[in-house]
Amino acid sequence: MASLSRDEVAHVAKLARLQLTDEQIDTFTPQLAAILDHAADVEALDLADVPPTSHPYPLANVWRPDVARNAGIRDAVLAAAPSTEDGMFRVPPVLGEAP
């Protein structure tokens, strides 16, 4: 039986890279708990012998010839990015403050 705590919601938000305010956590906690409580019917089923389905059709690997292709959209992709430099995506420092 799922009963979701405020701390769990705060932790999940951190995993999902969302910075929630205390007020948002207060709002989301009972909403998410209600949805998980509704899923208790599925949680309670005995399905030990049932295989999972991840996809509606059995999928085999899809191959294509190993031929290089150029979609010709590199410049357009870069033009749509928030920040670029020398043909690459530019981001703030990954570790620590900018020098």
Added chain:
Amino acid sequence: MTALEIAAAVRAGERSARSVAEEHLAAIAGREAELHAFNLVTAEQALAAADAVDAKVAAGADPGPLAGVPIALKDNLCTTGIPTTCSSKILDGWKPPYDATVVTRLTAAGAVAVGKTNLDEFAMGSSTENSAFGPSKNPHDPTKVPGGSSGGSAVAVAAGFAPLALGSDTGGSIRQPAALCGVVGVKPTYGRVSRYGLVAFASSLDQIGPFAATVADAAALYEVIAGYDPADSTSIPEAVPTVLDHLTDGVDGLRVGLVTELCQAEGIAPDVSARVRAAAEALSAAGAKVEEVSVPAVIYGLSAYYLIAPAEASSNLARYDGVRYGLRVDAPTTGEMYDRTRTAGFGPEVMRRIMLGTYALSAGYYDAFYGQAQKVRTLILRDFEAAYERFDVLLSPTSPTTAFALGAKADPLAMYLNDVCTIPSNLAGHPALSVPFGVGDDGLPVGVQVMAGALDEVTMFRVAAALEGAPA
């Protein structure tokens, strides 16, 4: 005029594609401010596309089966150089560098795109109220929702802004708004229509499909967009049988199953039930053998869906991090930039689903939630397969009620319950459609859902055509 009538007139040179486009752009100008079907109306591009069709006709070239037919595109379908927002602030300013395969196919068929339609943010919702740009309104009663998530596309067709529209359906997002707006909405078999260029929500469930005012128009659009596409690894490599040639085959001798669990599901309104029974009687009068059938596992569909779809969404939406496209909120470090961008860019429903999916996939809960839901999916497939051994198609309500008031379902779980009848076909990957069949006690449209086994769109469309022709 229907889409097929427009195409016939344009192909024959009796009408110019430009005059058709101008007429529909004028209809949009007349009522768009009230209804908000579109995030963007692409009038200039539409007129240029119409002129290109007219030039082909003048040159004696084949302008395509949908020559000059205006079409509205859900704003989660990529269109080169034209903003594609998914009704989210996080894609602010993004212009895709390529066309979705369905858009490429429509252009080749001579269709004229008139704009990008409003949706619940990233297709998560059943009313369009989760759009970052405000809700669309139901043309039959603008105080009511049009349904969702493809609400703008349903409004565009119902209001006469375009005879055709495309939507996407992950848990009912084409069929439910079609029902609420009184138009035809079709979710084809999973893999029948390429998802290349459809912004992903839940990849094992998403499917693009048609909206139209008539069954024949929906079938014509389906024939254009269906078919194998090497750019989508889940595309089905099989030829697509013609549907249009079989629309008048009738239903004599067809076996129709009325799904007990969906007809008696929690929240199905009596006036909707009455319309579904009337549809069953109409098919029976036309020669079909109608019986009740139990598909027991569908009662777990809603719970399974609201674990599987958020789980897939939490993974798919991890890509919105401010690095490659759309919104970026600057910060001293990359990690902080991710957090600030996602927090500023996503609306509350998208955040809820990302958190729900993250939770369902997290260590300690994976087996209890995501794992169990995947096993339920197996049960639903098995029960449907058993039902389709005895029946050609299955019937149920599309939506539990007619269109509800804007703001009436502020509680997320109450909103999710709208999808109870549509979700099972997504989990199974089967085709299903909604066809209007009369009105409820409030005078608003009621849709009946016709479901079929995998790849059997032909029979599904035949039944819909019979219902369309029957006295409601």
